[in-house]
Amino acid sequence: MSEIKKVLFVGAGNVATHLAEVLDAASLQIVGVFSRKKESAEILAQAYKAIFGDFDEIQDLQADLIILSVPDHAIQDVLSKIPTNQALLVHTSGSLDMQILQNKQQRIGVFYPLQTFSKSKKVDFLQIPLMVEARETEDLEALEKIAQKISEKVFRITSAQRKKIHIAAVFSSNFTNHLFHIAEELLTKENIPFEIIQPLIAETAEKIKNLRPFLAQTGPAAREDHETIEKHLKDLEDSPEYHEIYKLLSHHIIQSRKQ
């Protein structure tokens, strides 16, 4: 395909909002925003003087790229509403295969920024890893080209790899956040402010920028300090779930260091 200039969004959530902002700043034209909820589409569209309206109008806008950014469970429903057109159609999902788009009679791909977005919080998009995939090589090159305008970290990633990255993200982001939640609960019960462990959390994340996590591991399990582990487990007896998580993760840390 020739260069991508006109971009159209289907979906107006966090990912679409952030992508529209950086693509607009990179001199691409946001030509339309379409959503099942017209009001959300309207807000985002108006920021870029783009069209919003009925899905039938999509064809008229002659977009080069359609970015489909809706929750995974909604994608089939939304796909059925988009009239077949001449644009490259990409989704932004970490866990869906590119092939989910294959029933549309048009060129397809994936444009996946790996970050945890919230609408209100500014992020430095240049530092966000952006993964691109396309069925046709020339589409992949065109996607890569616009990706490089908005991020310094662009990777060509297959659907199979992206699935693993998504699982790795669940472990290192969703699950770690849940451990922060457990820590906060344990502290709050004793009237200890959560901020007391925030510097430790920051340093734990900072450390692994230069050190493999395996080498950065500290704590009772890593040094096989069974006495401390047993004391902690006894202390957690009144929270069976925390007890179970503590036991499993400690056990697994010990095992991983014996391999």
Add this chain to the structure above:
Amino acid sequence: MSEIKKVLFVGAGNVATHLAEVLDAASLQIVGVFSRKKESAEILAQAYKAIFGDFDEIQDLQADLIILSVPDHAIQDVLSKIPTNQALLVHTSGSLDMQILQNKQQRIGVFYPLQTFSKSKKVDFLQIPLMVEARETEDLEALEKIAQKISEKVFRITSAQRKKIHIAAVFSSNFTNHLFHIAEELLTKENIPFEIIQPLIAETAEKIKNLRPFLAQTGPAAREDHETIEKHLKDLEDSPEYHEIYKLLSHHIIQSRKQ
């Protein structure tokens, strides 16, 4: 007690090294460093023109404060070597009760900096939470005074609270680091560079500075996306331990949002 001016270290590891540096910079005098390994004591002592040698000499140095900074399992052995003296004796352990020092016929306390230290890496000590405890109120006040010279985050914390803080630190630092390790393993197997998820890890730690972890939670479990969870579990079938951890943590995230 009157003001603390002369400090003596027993133990010459990471914590002692960092504490000596900041206490010296705060104009306290490091008068001695004693360790079961004389060579480590010598290195640290020479940096501050302090005495190192046999434990018997401790009494002669007239220290106001003795900071006992050795691994938990070594503390009883080291305690038996320290002659009773007139100093305030504190340990730096997250998990040991202050009372472990009670058999010494002298004033006791705790001086616990909550951070994951490595000797080579510089840390901004001012931002490290420092927890103080002492049997006598005037000792607590004296400890607090020198703590405030080296940290902006000084807390009076009881032994019972400190124990909970240590458990919370295991969850939010040791266990999260292990999840980073799992993520790295999953990626490496597919020839994907670990750096691809580092910005996500950084943002996950950053987010909870302003948002309670419970409110910051994202991911398949938080939105009860059972389809994605099942796909991930199927994909992890060849790694039984990862499968087990994924299942337990996802289950617990779902449960925690129903309470």
